[in-house]
Amino acid sequence: MSYLCGKYVFMETSIQEQIQLLRQRLEQANRAYYVDNAPTMSDYEFDLLLKQLEELERAHPEYRSATSPTAHVGSDLGRNKAFARVKHLVPMYSLRNSYNEADVMQWYGTLPARTEVVSELKFDGLSVELVYEKGVLTHALTRGDGAEGDDVISNIRTIPTVPQVLTGDVPEQMLVRGEVLMPWDVFNHLNEEREEAGLLLFANPRNAASGTLKMQDSQEVKRRGLICQLYQLYVLDGNENDQRFGMTHSERISHLREWGFPVSDYSRLCHSAQEVFEYLSLWNDKRHSLPFATDGVVLKVNDLNAQEQLGFTAKYPLWAIAYKFTAEQQSTTLRDIVYQVGRTGVVTPVAILDPVQLSGTNVMRATLNNEDFIRQLGIHIGDQVWVEKGGEIIPKIIGKVDDETTNQSESTAYVFPRYCPECGTALVRNGDEAAWRCPNESGCPPQIQGRIIHFVSRKAMNIEGLGDETIALLWKEGLVHSPADLYDLKKSDLSRLERLGDKSAHNIISQIERSKQVPWERVLFAIGIRMVGETTAKKIARVFRSIDSLQWATCEQLQAVDDVGEQIAQNIIAFFGEMKNLEELTRLKAAGLRMESDEERTMLSDILQGQSIVISGVFRHHSRDEYKALIEAHGGKNSGSISKKTSFLLTGDNMGPEKRKKAETLGIKMMTEEEFRKLIQED
Numbered sequence: 217m218s219y220l221c222g223k224y225v226f227m228e229t230s231i232q233e234q235i236q237l238l239r240q241r242l243e244q245a246n247r248a249y250y251v252d253n254a255p256t257m258s259d260y261e262f263d264l265l266l267k268q269l270e271e272l273e274r275a276h277p278e279y280r281s282a283t284s285p286t287a288h289v290g291s292d293l294g295r296n297k298a299f300a301r302v303k304h305l306v307p308m309y310s311l312r313n314s315y316n317e318a319d320v321m322q323w324y325g326t327l328p329a330r331t332e333v334v335s336e337l338k339f340d341g342l343s344v345e346l347v348y349e350k351g352v353l354t355h356a357l358t359r360g361d362g363a364e365g366d367d368v369i370s371n372i373r374t375i376p377t378v379p380q381v382l383t384g385d386v387p388e389q390m391l392v393r394g395e396v397l398m399p400w401d402v403f404n405h406l407n408e409e410r411e412e413a414g415l416l417l418f419a420n421p422r423n424a425a426s427g428t429l430k431m432q433d434s435q436e437v438k439r440r441g442l443i444c445q446l447y448q449l450y451v452l453d454g455n456e457n458d459q460r461f462g463m464t465h466s467e468r469i470s471h472l473r474e475w476g477f478p479v480s481d482y483s484r485l486c487h488s489a490q491e492v493f494e495y496l497s498l499w500n501d502k503r504h505s506l507p508f509a510t511d512g513v514v515l516k517v518n519d520l521n522a523q524e525q526l527g528f529t530a531k532y533p534l535w536a537i538a539y540k541f542t543a544e545q546q547s548t549t550l551r552d553i554v555y556q557v558g559r560t561g562v563v564t565p566v567a568i569l570d571p572v573q574l575s576g577t578n579v580m581r582a583t584l585n586n587e588d589f590i591r592q593l594g595i596h597i598g599d600q601v602w603v604e605k606g607g608e609i610i611p612k613i614i615g616k617v618d619d620e621t622t623n624q625s626e627s628t629a630y631v632f633p634r635y636c637p638e639c640g641t642a643l644v645r646n647g648d649e650a651a652w653r654c655p656n657e658s659g660c661p662p663q664i665q666g667r668i669i670h671f672v673s674r675k676a677m678n679i680e681g682l683g684d685e686t687i688a689l690l691w692k693e694g695l696v697h698s699p700a701d702l703y704d705l706k707k708s709d710l711s712r713l714e715r716l717g718d719k720s721a722h723n724i725i726s727q728i729e730r731s732k733q734v735p736w737e738r739v740l741f742a743i744g745i746r747m748v749g750e751t752t753a754k755k756i757a758r759v760f761r762s763i764d765s766l767q768w769a770t771c772e773q774l775q776a777v778d779d780v781g782e783q784i785a786q787n788i789i790a791f792f793g794e795m796k797n798l799e800e801l802t803r804l805k806a807a808g809l810r811m812e813s814d815e816e817r818t819m820l821s822d823i824l825q826g827q828s829i830v831i832s833g834v835f836r837h838h839s840r841d842e843y844k845a846l847i848e849a850h851g852g853k854n855s856g857s858i859s860k861k862t863s864f865l866l867t868g869d870n871m872g873p874e875k876r877k878k879a880e881t882l883g884i885k886m887m888t889e890e891e892f893r894k895l896i897q898e899d
């Protein structure tokens with residue numbers, strides 16, 4: 217089977233075999249998309265295949281099957297039952313997809329005259345169903361296979377805008393459906409972190425959201441900052457009550473809004489096909505300015521009775537249709553693969569392409585992620601590949617165009633280089649990491665220069681005048697090997713260099729001097745501990761107010777900081793475990809950099825002297841970080857987990873059930889926010 221001009225071409229294959237092949241491909245693709253969160257084909261390609269299968273099944277009803285991908289929704293239920301499976305009270309359907317206005321027009325034509333249609337954005341995340349009983353959130357289910365889903369309520373609770381308890385006049389029992397999303401900035405930040413850690417990158421925010429929602433560790437889910445948009449309400453109270461909450465889709469959405477649910481501000485009630493098409497063309501462009509990903513528009517019949525009359529197929533409602541924006545993808549030739557070495561030594565394969573226009577820019581390079589990704593796609597130099605530029609910063613290769621034109625060398629498996637392209641050191645790949653790394657931290661030029669570039673960058677030490685090229689020059693001249701060397705530079709060192717005049721030499725020196733005033737939290741970011749980004753550094757610096765206290769912190773103490781999980785804690789400990797880092801820090805300190813917080817810590821009392829305190833839950837009077845600071849200001853110590861040594865637990869709302877159980881078993885005292893405030897005489 218090969219893919220040509222938007223259709224799969226079969227040669228000498230029976231209809232039955234064609235159907236079989238298409239079903240197989242679609243099932244594989246469904247699994248990759250919904251369960252593994254690593255799609256193997258574009259949505260567009262998937263829908264083409266599906267359409268082809270539908271046509272074959274229609275022409276040959278003898279081969280129809282209830283298990284065909286045309287008859288059921290793609291399932292997100294994995295093999296391991298990590299979450300409780302709960303039946304949907306109302307089955308969750310998919311939506312019929314269309315890619316052109318003709319299809320939309322055709323659907324519109326099937327509706328009775330003067331039917332009102334609500335046009336909404338199609339959010340590109342994963343669907344979730346919130347179940348409320350008497351106004352209390354009791355389940356949060358994924359679509360699953362449409363009939364039952366995974367209950368991911370503990371993860372949904374980390375989304376602050378999802379109401380847990382509703383007050384006022386609400387249905388006895390109701391279902392609120394919507395989409396869980398990862399905003400672009402969160403997504404880009406997460407991928408940067410993952411790149412630094414040598415982890416596999418998420419292909420798009422949808423996969424990232426879906427991978428995140430299926431994680432076991434709710435703390436990590438919370439850190440990742442998912443958001444939610446709700447777009448449907450079912451009232452299950454029986455007829456009479458049903459009417460009370462409106463009999464149109466738009467009224468129901470207004471109720472959701474009143475009750476405090478995050479609902480879309482971008483929907484529009486349309487009264488004609490013209491209005492619908494205006495909406496489509498408006499959002500085709502405007503969607504790029506939204507903070508989250510959308511992949512189309514959903515059109516829904518507004519009147520609920522009319523919806524009921526139109527009904528469903530096995531897979532889709534007939535009262536709605538999705539219009540998908542054509543993704544910005546182009547095919548082009550893969551000319552070469554080059555290898556880039558980052559500041560942490562990760563070697564990233566980069567595709568060199570015949571230039572193509574994508575969303576207004578000329579694309580010549582695109583990321584290929586890592587060795588496994590290239591293997592999975594089965595691409596070779598010379599192949600036609602699809603390249604896509606979403607809202608992500610870097611364009612990416614998403615697949616191979618066509619089996620027919622494939623390079624003849626297909627049989628030879630792709631091999632990743634074994635040696636660093638920059639310094640020749642043998643590369644290493646740790647068991648569960650996707651990335652190859654150059655271990656020659658102290659001798660590999662892009663790693664050394666990368667660390668210095670990071671150190672002087674705007675959000676770190678903000679040393680202006682030291683561009684990448686100047687840093688490369690300083691390194692080549694043997695003047696700067698590490699950030700600390702910057703502080704030994706003299707004006708004469710610089711002014712004798714080609715390209716640097718007296719004036720810029722003077723400027724650079726005074727910029728370097730000025731950087732000694734940069735606060736501790738940014739110094740902490742600048743020294744480049746793996747996965748300690750700008751925000752994490754800030755949070756750490758608020759709790760560990762000097763480099764000395766950070767250096768001696770235990771894994772447990774580190775994890776008491778919001779945002780710091782086990783991985784980051786271990787990175788910090790490993791960083792301080794290395795002699796060359798300690799030497800570097802000593803030199804930076806001697807140069808006069810700020811290695812402690814300037815606000816003098818005012819000790820308020822010693823009432824908590826010798827006590828080890830664990831905080832859990834959400835508080836009213838102060839943030840968690842403020843309570844942590846208060847504990848220290850009263851002489852106490854913060855700890856991340858409960859042990860026999862814990863003096864007491866400071867408990868807020870929604871405290872984790874695990875923590876509560878542990879505290880109870882160990883007989884640890886629990887103190888409410890009010891009791892604590894009395895204790896420190898704040899109240």
Ligand code: AMP
Nearest residue numbers: 310311336337338339342343395447514
């Ligand atoms: P598909 O993933 O192609 O089967 O499209 C159906 C999915 O679109 C639903 O399961 C929802 O998760 C999602 N969707 C996104 N935005 C909306 C919306 N405004 N209304 C209904 N479904 C939506």
Ligand code: ZN
Nearest residue numbers: 636639654660
């Ligand atoms: Zn190297």
